[in-house]
Amino acid sequence: MDVQRVGVVGLGTMGAGIAQVCVQAGVEVVGREVTDELAERGRATIAHYLNRAVEKERLTADDRDGALERLTLTTELENLSGCEFVIEAIVEDLDAKRALFSELDRVVGPETILATNTSALPVTEIAAASTRPERVVGLHFFNPAPVLKLVEVVRTAHTADDVFAAAYAFAQRIGKEPIECSDTPGFVVNRILIPLLNDCVRVIDEARVSPADVDRAMTFGANWPIGPCALIDLIGVDVHVHASEALWEALREPRMAPPPRLVRMAQAGKLGRKSGQGFFDYR
Numbered sequence: 279m280d281v282q283r284v285g286v287v288g289l290g291t292m293g294a295g296i297a298q299v300c301v302q303a304g305v306e307v308v309g310r311e312v313t314d315e316l317a318e319r320g321r322a323t324i325a326h327y328l329n330r331a332v333e334k335e336r337l338t339a340d341d342r343d344g345a346l347e348r349l350t351l352t353t354e355l356e357n358l359s360g361c362e363f364v365i366e367a368i369v370e371d372l373d374a375k376r377a378l379f380s381e382l383d384r385v386v387g388p389e390t391i392l393a394t395n396t397s398a399l400p401v402t403e404i405a406a407a408s409t410r411p412e413r414v415v416g417l418h419f420f421n422p423a424p425v426l427k428l429v430e431v432v433r434t435a436h437t438a439d440d441v442f443a444a445a446y447a448f449a450q451r452i453g454k455e456p457i458e459c460s461d462t463p464g465f466v467v468n469r470i471l472i473p474l475l476n477d478c479v480r481v482i483d484e485a486r487v488s489p490a491d492v493d494r495a496m497t498f499g500a501n502w503p504i505g506p507c508a509l510i511d512l513i514g515v516d517v518h519v520h521a522s523e524a525l526w527e528a529l530r531e532p533r534m535a536p537p538p539r540l541v542r543m544a545q546a547g548k549l550g551r552k553s554g555q556g557f558f559d560y561r
C-alpha cells in the first residue's frame with residue numbers, strides 16, 4: 279500500500295508529534311482537531327520544533343517549509359475522506375475513541391486503515407466500534423514522537439495480515455523502528471516500564487533513599503541513561519499514575535498500582551517538568 283495522505287485526529291502532544299514525523303517523511307497530513315484554535319496550536323507546535331531544528335542546522339529552511347506545506351488542518355471529519363491511513367491520537371477515553379471510530383467508518387474509503395495511538399485502552403474494544411475491525415491496528419508512538427524511534431504495532435484478534443503488514447511498513451517508511459505485538463495490557467514497553475518505575479518509587483520510602491540517590495543508583499549502577507525519578511518527571515506524574523491505574527485495573531498485580539507517594543504528588547499538582555516541579559525542581 280502506497281500511503282500518500284494520512285489523517286491525524288487530535289493534534290495534542292502526541293498527534294502534533296506524529297503529524298510532524300509524517301510531514302517530515304514526505305507524507306501529506308490532514309490534521310483534525312475539535313476547534314480551529316486547537317488545530318492552529320498543533321500547527322504552531324510543529325512549526326516551533328521544525329524552526330528549532332533549522333536553528334540547530336539539523337534541517338534546511340526549504341525542508342521545513344516543504345514539511346509545513348504538507349500539513350492541512352480541519353475541524354471536519356469529512357475532510358479525512360481521501361486518507362489511506364488515519365491515526366487517532368485523541369484523549370485517552372474509551373467512549374470518545376469508540377465514537378470516533380464509528381464516525382470514521384462513514385467517512386473514509388473501504389480500504390483505509392484505522393490506527394489508534396492508545397497507551398492503555400484495549401485496541402480490540404476500540405476496533406469493535408468500527409464495522410471493519412479487520413482494518414484496525416494499534417500504532418503506539420512514544421513521547422516525544424519526533425525523537426523516540428519505537429512504534430509498537432499492535433495486532434488484535436481481528437486485524438487482517440495485509441493490514442498489519444501495511445501498518446508495519448508505514449511505520450518504517452516514516453523512519454520509525456516498529457515492533458510487532460499483540461493487544462495485551464501495556465503492550466511491551468509500558469508492561470515492563472510501569473511496574474519497574476513504581477518499584478523505584480517504592481524503594482525511596484522502603485530504603486529511605488532520596489530521589490536523587492535512586493537516580494544516581496540506576497544511572498551509575500545499572501547504566502540507565504536517565505534516572506527513574508527524572509524519567510517520571512519527564513513522562514508527567516499524572517500520565518504515569520493514570521497508566522499505572524489502567525494496568526492495575528487490567529492485571530491486578532500490586533506492582534502495577536501507583537505508589538501513594540506518586541498519587542499525592544499528582545494531587546498536589548507536582549506533575550514533573552511540565553508543572554515546574556516533580557521529584558526535582560525545574561523552576
Ligand SMILES: NC(=O)c1ccc[n+]([C@@H]2O[C@H](COP(=O)([O-])OP(=O)(O)OC[C@H]3O[C@@H](n4cnc5c(N)ncnc54)[C@H](O)[C@@H]3O)[C@@H](O)[C@H]2O)c1
Binds near residue numbers: 396420
Ligand atoms: N502523552 C504521552 O506520553 C502519550 C504517549 C503515547 C501515547 N499516548 C496516547 O496518545 C493519545 C493522545 O494523548 P496526548 O498526550 O497527545 O493527549 P492531549 O490531551 O495532549 O491531546 C489530545 C487532543 O485531542 C483533541 N481531541 C479530543 N477529541 C477529539 C476529536 N474527537 N477529534 C479531534 N481531536 C480531538 C483534544 O482537543 C486534544 O488537543 C492518548 O490515547 C494517549 O494515551 C500518549
